[in-house]
């Protein structure tokens with residue numbers, strides 16, 4: 001956007017927690033904002049802040065060259081925009097709804113078939129972070145449409161364009177979230193172990209707060225440092241480690257399982273990793289390979 005140009009009109013479809021935060025960020029940045037939500041009352045606070053309430057999805061789409069949608073899921077998106085199909089021609093649809101790469105591809109084909117440019121996105125933020133430097137948003141799809149609307153999209157937070165394939169942003173979004181849930185799963189299991197302390201004699205379990213602040217956080221923070229080396233092993237196919245071979249890790253992991261069982265802590269979260277290590281070793285991974293070798297074993301599950 002040239003320095004002198006005024007912010008372009010934006011339509012936001014879907015005013016749940018996230019859609020409301022998106023619309024508010026556009027308003028704060030001075031964009032004329034038109035909003036539509038299935039439950040119309042959710043637009044009231046934004047209208048009080050200067051947004052225009054569209055009477056229908058079609059009117060919402062017609063109002064702006066840039067339509068940002070953020071609803072529960074892709075079926076909801078198609079339901080929301082179904083009656084606006086004839087108005088999408090010439091518009092850019094930026095879909096920030098969480099979904100699979102396959103859904104992104106189908107939706108991209110649908111939007112292009114209606115004459116719209118399509119950009120799919122993944123929001124790596126909670127609503128309170130929108131409009132701040134902490135709100136990373138991933139995009140992929142129509143590169144020239146992204147270029148045309150980049151200034152507006154940067155209002156939401158730092159924007160990364162990952163390439164022309166509709167599904168790339170969704171795949172990266174899901175990979176990042178599965179990485180996060182791995183971390184959360186590890187926390188849940190570790191906390192259950194700490195709470196189990198003293199359970200046999202009926203006394204109160206250990207303090208998870210004390211454990212987390214003094215030991216878990218420093219440990220995990222230090223351990224994130226090994227990820228780039230593991231990533232290089234995955235990319236190169238050379239999984240050999242100088243420090244922590246799979247055979248040693250498998251033996252230690254057996255202790256994690258027995259100590260958990262002895263304390264009545266379910267192993268649902270950690271047992272699959274043990275099974276994967278066993279599978280990798282019996283499928284030919286070397287005893288001195290690192291856990292990076294498990295990536296190939298996991299990918300055998302394709303199809």
Ligand code: FVH
Pocket residue numbers: 014015016017018019020037038039042070071072073075076077079080096097098099123124125126127
């Ligand atoms: N909130 C978050 O922390 C995360 C952060 C990362 C990205 N996610 C994804 O963003 C999408 C929307 O999430 P949300 O937090 O806004 O979700 P809700 O507050 O539950 O609002 C849901 C909106 O979807 C509308 N909606 C649902 N079904 C339909 C439908 N069939 N037709 C039209 N609209 C529909 C709903 O409308 P209403 O119930 O108010 O009438 C809300 O506007 C989501 O993909 C997250 O995974 C958020």
